[in-house]
Amino acid sequence: MLTRLKDGLKNFKEVTYKKHEQLYHELEQSQKPHTLFIACSDSRVNPERLINSEPGEVFMIRNIANTVPAYEVSHNDFTTLASIEFAIEVLKVKEIIICGHSNCGGCAAALDGQEKLNHLPYTQQYLKPLENVKEKVEKVHEHSHEHSKARLMEQLNVIEQVEHLKSYPKVQALIEKGELEVEGWHYDIKSGTVLVYDEETGTFRDSDEL
Numbered sequence: 001m002l003t004r005l006k007d008g009l010k011n012f013k014e015v016t017y018k019k020h021e022q023l024y025h026e027l028e029q030s031q032k033p034h035t036l037f038i039a040c041s042d043s044r045v046n047p048e049r050l051i052n053s054e055p056g057e058v059f060m061i062r063n064i065a066n067t068v069p070a071y072e073v074s075h076n077d078f079t080t081l082a083s084i085e086f087a088i089e090v091l092k093v094k095e096i097i098i099c100g101h102s103n104c105g106g107c108a109a110a111l112d113g114q115e116k117l118n119h120l121p122y123t124q125q126y127l128k129p130l131e132n133v134k135e136k137v138e139k140v141h142e143h144s145h146e147h148s149k150a151r152l153m154e155q156l157n158v159i160e161q162v163e164h165l166k167s168y169p170k171v172q173a174l175i176e177k178g179e180l181e182v183e184g185w186h187y188d189i190k191s192g193t194v195l196v197y198d199e200e201t202g203t204f205r206d207s208d209e210l
């Protein structure tokens with residue numbers, strides 16, 4: 001075991017756990033998270049720290065480039081699908097966040113093109129659906145250079161995944177009943193800023209403005 005991991009476990013047991021002992025006891029038998037957070041696997045993205053949450057608050061899905069399969073092909077990804085199903089049907093979360101981030105390697109790879117991923121066949125296959133987003137990026141970038149292609153790819157990818165999620169009949173029904181909200185976020189690592197997608201204006205806005 002890496003020394004860093006061993007030290008981390010020791011610190012958790014002796015410091016963190018002791019500090020929150022009561023909370024861990026309360027959480028022993030059940031969880032009641034309010035949010036399902038779908039984030040990239042990137043090590044620089046730390047959702048719990050980002051929203052200052054405690055254990056028991058957030059149910060998490062992490063994968064490369066924070067994706068949700070389109071409803072029509074959802075049977076190809078039971079991992080994500082089962083987690084979404086459990087979160088909304090059993091845990092009854094109130095909100096689902098899809099959170100992209102700056103300098104996303106998955107988005108950059110998708111933007112670079114499939115042919116450069118020949119040495120990573122699983123990644124190549126996995127990122128195939130993002131070809132669709134890449135095409136949108138190229139179109140938008142033709143007319144406006146306000147954002148870099150990388151940033152556009154990350155943000156349009158978030159919008160695409162939000163749309164995928166909203167196309168699931170169960171998600172749709174809960175939104176219509178006012179029992180569930182779905183939001184797209186973009187986290188900028190360098191500035192620590194989180195921008196939230198505003199469907200009405202079609203833009204990403206600072207979370208402080210909402």
Ligand SMILES: [Zn+2]
Nearest residue numbers: 040042104105
């Ligand atoms: Zn990423």
